[in-house]
Amino acid sequence: MDPNQRRILHIDDDPSITRLMRARLKRHDYFTDELNDPTCWRGALVNGGYRVVLLDVEMPQMNGLEVVQQIKRFDIGIAVIMFTSKLKMSIVLEALGYGAEFCFFKPAEDLQPIIDAFDASFNRITHWHQAASFAAQQLRIEQKTYQIKHKSEPVSDTSVAGQFPPGFEWSAFENYLLKRGAISPQLLELARAAFNRSVKPIGQIALHHRYISVADLMQVLQRQTETQTRFGDTAVEFGFLTNEQVEELLNRQKHLSITPQEAIYTVGAVTPAHLSRYLADFLRDIEAAETPSASPADVIPTVSQLTKTFPSHPVQELS
DSSP states (O other): OOGGGGEEEEEOSOHHHHHHHHHHHHTTTOEEEEEOOGGGHHHHHHHHOOSEEEEESOOSSSOHHHHHHHHHHHOTTSEEEEEESSOOHHHHHHHHHTTOSEEEETTOSSOHHHHHHHHHHHHHHHHHHHHHHHHHHHHHHHHHHHHHHTTOOOOOOOSOOSOOOTTOOHHHHHHHHHHHTSSOHHHHHHHHHHHHHHSOOHHHHHHHTTSSOHHHHHHHHHHHHHHOOOHHHHHHHHTSSOHHHHHHHHHHHHHHOOOHHHHHHHTTSSOHHHHHHHHHHHHHHHHHHHOTTOOGGGOSSOHHHHTTOOOOOOOOOOO
16 A cells, blocks of 8 residues: 555654654554644644544643544544543543544553554545545546437536636636526535645645655744745745755646536536536626627637636645
8 A cells, every 4th residue: 555545643742652653653554744742733634634643642732632622623534543641441431422433542562453443444534535436437427428418519628728808717707607507506615615625735745745744844834824935935945845846746736636617527516518608608798798899800719719618727836
């Protein structure tokens, strides 16, 4: 299995424990990233993309029982495995009540129960991914079937095929779709959420590919909040990344992201063929409003071009 798929965030205020567990778990092909300040858990999860967390209970900065509650409110799908030195059944029951999948006692001389817990957590995540992939495949089949039944021409390219009138905004087109009844507000919100989730911050990508550590990532994010600079510039300033690595990360980010129109297809709101027709109508309305006396030769895009054209959303460098 890819090491990036067996990565665990270990939150413990004691660096000696996180280093020891890192060495022990590596022998079982599990790879941990250390976080010794539990108050930074949100930044680590957002940028690291972790799906499994090993969490200490007794920490001076923030109690682990409080952290597990916040993590579950943030993303209930993240598996949290608690680690405590207090041999109290009340702590175990409280942790499980807050949503932790397992709870173990330190020093865990026998590591096998923890390995079994990790195996179970990652197997569950794999099952979810397979189910999601199957659902996406079924959606594509349904879209293709719909196109064949209605003899629609499939949209083969959802990237930019031409230029748009000055001032074109995708959000305005979304409002147009709502007014036409082409998409419901609920599905539009789902599409926006799908698009936002797909645009991975380059800090997260850098951490996945082990260009930087969690500690380095937290340092860059802290500086960003103070200076409002871009992640890449700040990481280069610290010497954590080179300019060439930043460019490579931006390219990776571009290929990992979906477009807003692909997000709409993903949630099954509008077919590609229908979306292209709505877009053509929308741009024609804009032209009619801005250039009511324009001759056909003055019209920038033709109808045939519009039906194969989608707006450009350049990938922004996110943190």
